[in-house]
Amino acid sequence: MARLLIIEDDPSVRTFTARALAAAGHQVETAEDGAEGLRRIEEARGAFDLVLSDIRMPVMDGIEVARAAAGAYPGLRLLLMTGFAEQRERAAELEGTVYGVVNKPFTLAELRDRVGRVLAA
Numbered sequence: 001m002a003r004l005l006i007i008e009d010d011p012s013v014r015t016f017t018a019r020a021l022a023a024a025g026h027q028v029e030t031a032e033d034g035a036e037g038l039r040r041i042e043e044a045r046g047a048f049d050l051v052l053s054d055i056r057m058p059v060m061d062g063i064e065v066a067r068a069a070a071g072a073y074p075g076l077r078l079l080l081m082t083g084f085a086e087q088r089e090r091a092a093e094l095e096g097t098v099y100g101v102v103n104k105p106f107t108l109a110e111l112r113d114r115v116g117r118v119l120a121a
Contacts, residue, residue, distance in 0.1 A: 001025040002049035002119050007037030007065060008081075009057040013104070017052065020108050021115060034060030038068055046073030050118055055082040055090065055101070063090055070097045079118050081106070 004026050008014035014030050022028045029048075031037035034057050041051065051069060055062035066078045078097065083104035099118040102111065 001027065003027045003029075003047065004115070005029050005031065005037060005040055005044075005048045005051045007031045007034060007051065007053035007057070007062065009033050009054060013054070017111065020111055021052075024112050024115075026115075033057050034062060034065040038065050041065075041069050041073070041076070046076045048076065050077045050079060050115060052079045052081065052102075052115065055080050063094065066094055066098055070094075077118055077121070079114065 001024070004021055006014060006017050006028060008017060008030070009032055018028045018030050029040060031040050034053070037051070037053060038060065041048065046069070053062040053065050062080050066080065069076050069078060077099055079099050079102060081102040081104055099121065100114070102114050
């Protein structure tokens with residue numbers, strides 16, 4: 001299946017998301033914040049099929065990660081997630097760079113569906 005990177009500062013969300021996508025057959029790696037996530041993307045030379053990142057995080061937020069990753073690896077698929085309406089609005093400026101925003105809280109079915117649609121695009 002696909003190689004995914006999940007960037008999420010909340011341990012419970014990170015673990016749930018990683019387990020759900022691994023159970024769907026994907027190879028999943030995780031990062032605790034945007035800086036670590038960007039480092040993993042750079043180390044892999046952008047060789048992820050999808051990066052799923054929270055928007056609101058300490059150190060470096062998901063918007064910054066998306067800009068930097070898309071600039072270095074234009075073909076990289078990025079999907080953001082947030083539980084905050086104002087953060088969703090900030091992500092609108094990345095239209096054409098990211099494949100959308102997943103609203104938190106999300107169900108297992110919603111997560112798998114969104115990831116599947118992005119990977120199929």
